[in-house]
Amino acid sequence: MAIRPEAPAPALWNAGRYGYARQLASPNFGPRPPGTVIDLIVVHSISLPPGVYGGQEVQQLFTNTLDWNAHPYFKSIEGMQVSSHFYIRRGGELWQFVSCDERAWHAGKSCYRGRDNCNDDSIGIELEGLEGELFEPAQYEALASLSAAIAANYPIAHIAGHEHIAPGRKSDPGPGFDWPLMQRALAWNRAQFPDAALFQPDTKEPGAR
Ligand SMILES: [Zn+2]
Numbered sequence: 001m002a003i004r005p006e007a008p009a010p011a012l013w014n015a016g017r018y019g020y021a022r023q024l025a026s027p028n029f030g031p032r033p034p035g036t037v038i039d040l041i042v043v044h045s046i047s048l049p050p051g052v053y054g055g056q057e058v059q060q061l062f063t064n065t066l067d068w069n070a071h072p073y074f075k076s077i078e079g080m081q082v083s084s085h086f087y088i089r090r091g092g093e094l095w096q097f098v099s100c101d102e103r104a105w106h107a108g109k110s111c112y113r114g115r116d117n118c119n120d121d122s123i124g125i126e127l128e129g130l131e132g133e134l135f136e137p138a139q140y141e142a143l144a145s146l147s148a149a150i151a152a153n154y155p156i157a158h159i160a161g162h163e164h165i166a167p168g169r170k171s172d173p174g175p176g177f178d179w180p181l182m183q184r185a186l187a188w189n190r191a192q193f194p195d196a197a198l199f200q201p202d203t204k205e206p207g208a209r
Contacts, residue, residue: 012149012152012153013100013149013153015099015101016099016100016101016102017096017099017100018086018094018096018100018146018149018150020094020149021086021094021095021096021146022093022094022095022096023095023096024059024062024063024095024096024097025063025097025098026062026063026064026083026097026098026104027063027064028062028064028081028082028083028097028098028104028105029083029098029099029102029103029104029105030102030103031102031103032101032102032103032120032121033120033121036120036121037121037155038100038121038122038123038154038155038156039121039154039155039156039157039158040112040113040118040121040122040123040156040157040158040159040160040165041122041123041125041147041150041151041156041158041159041160042106042107042118042122042123042124042125042159042160042161042162042165043125043127043143043159043160043161043162043173043177044084044106044124044125044126044127044161044162044172044173045126045127045128045129045130045131045135045172045173045174045177046058046087046126046127046128046129046172047128047129047130048061048066048071048073048074049071049073049074050073050130051130051133053089053090053128053129054090057070057074058087058126058128059087059095059097061077061080061082062082062083062084062087062097063097064081081105082105082106083097083098083104083105083106083124084097084098084104084106084124084125084126085097085098085099085100085104085106085123085124085125086123086124086125086126086146087125087126087127087128088125088126088127088128088139088142088143088146089128089139090128090129090136090138090139091136091138092136092138092139092141092142093142094142094146100123100150100153100154103119103120104119104123104124105119106119106124106126106162107119107122107124107162107165107166108166108169108170109166109169110162110165110166111165111166112158112160112164112165113157113158118165122165123150123154123156125143125146125147127139127143127173127177129173129176130174131163131171131172131173131174131175131176132174132175132176133174133176134176135173135176135177135178140178140181140182140185143182144182144185144186147159147182147186148186151188156192157192158192158193159182159186159188159192159193160193160194160197161173161174161177161179161194161197164194164196164197179193179194179197179198180198183198
């Protein structure tokens, strides 16, 4: 009887690019420092103009093609050159702008787990949303599966919000983001999450009976 070779599995990762993401290259990136251990996922929220969903403005911002005159708010960020590795839209649609092997520009001045310049050794994921507002179930689903896939390819030890790595300066994704849900979805150790994320004063301790 003939032995049929197994079909090769599609490559999930190719040079830091995730196979299930729509790829749109951003020029806003650079090399990671030599010997970098990529062990942190940073969760953000973004929408342009803030609170308006469904347009192409975030993709335009990350590719330096946003028309600064198209909205009064854009004037306040004119000339900004930023990027993230990933962007998850309200319906769960996933975009990638920068290879995870490269250094994207999402964190800014930041410090976490005793190390500063979190852009050096983190992977940034933007959720289409507004800090303080809720996020969609499809976004949690996409974020959880993406985070698991990242952790299967990189030695991720921590996941945190922009607000946790730049406290006082940044407040995204904000109190509308359900960290306990993420912890349950990923089944990662609680120590991999910021204390503040799982011990919010207005939420019950996850796992409490
Ligand atoms: Zn942010």
